[in-house]
Amino acid sequence: MNLSDTPVKSGMVAIVGPPNAGKSTLMNHFLGQKISIVTPKPQTTRNRIAGIVNDPEYQIVFLDTPGLHQSREPLNIEMVKIAMDSLADVDVVLFLVDVSLPLPHKLKEEKQAELLSYFRQIKGPAIMVLNKVDLIDRKLLLPMIEAYTTLFPFKAIIPVSALRDDGLEGLRKEILGLLPTGPRLFPEDIPTDATERFLCAEIIREKVFLMTGQEIPYSSAVLIESFKEDNAKHLVTIHAAIVVDRDSQKGIVIGKGGQKLKSIGTAARKDIESLIGEKVLLKLWVKVHRNWSQDKYFLKEIEH
């Protein structure tokens, strides 16, 4: 019997909640590395991404998910579906909220109903994670905990700051207490189930989110057109297209004299090099694909 078959605490943990609550930040802190992209803009995460934490005593498979929010845009409907579907086969649900935002009973009726509808879809044990406690006075926590206690039978309500790594140890213990004992679900040496190709596209998308304003982040996607590894030279050559909705957006992403695209490329290349540990040659170009977010085939193509 090899080590991987030895029963340990092992299971899947979905991280769900409104956009910008800090879901990706939380997962990255548990992993000790950046798997999921993080920006100050809502709706950054578009797909379910697994981050796997291995320890001699346990394996926790976190699923980072897109933010829950109501919207009639096909891409957004798909994103919420991805998040809600991930609730189906997990052992524990972490419901994350940003404590600097209004409490549930202070929300507009419609927003409150939305929140409750998400809670109702939780089947197994759930932990409410009150994130961003660094932004508020600790005295406000008790009424907050009481408010959430009345809304859903959470197994625990835990205040944390994912950004400052505060309270995460206690949260990890709560999670382990709820996980079954069994074989590891993944090999011990991989931190994610995402492909390098997908993670590279995500890194480029993060730089587009961070370096462009207004509508561009939400109107763009990244397509990896080729990904070639030259093992002898320790060089990976990546060709990728930043896909936008309209001609006018193409100009914005390229920038004056190509400066914007160059900055995006340089920042992305550095992160990709540290992700894969090889030299990277990154060739970026910008392509217009009208209504890409409504194109099911295109959405499938950028998923992996």
Ligand SMILES: Nc1nc2c(ncn2[C@@H]2O[C@H](COP(=O)(O)OP(=O)(O)O)[C@@H](O)[C@H]2O)c(=O)[nH]1
């Ligand atoms: N002050 C503070 N900011 C946080 C914390 N956790 C996340 N953030 C910030 O909130 C923003 C959204 O984070 P992200 O992880 O992308 O949220 P997601 O949309 O839920 O995945 C980013 O700017 C993070 O740096 C926290 O504990 N405290």
Ligand SMILES: [Mg+2]
């Ligand atoms: Mg996210």
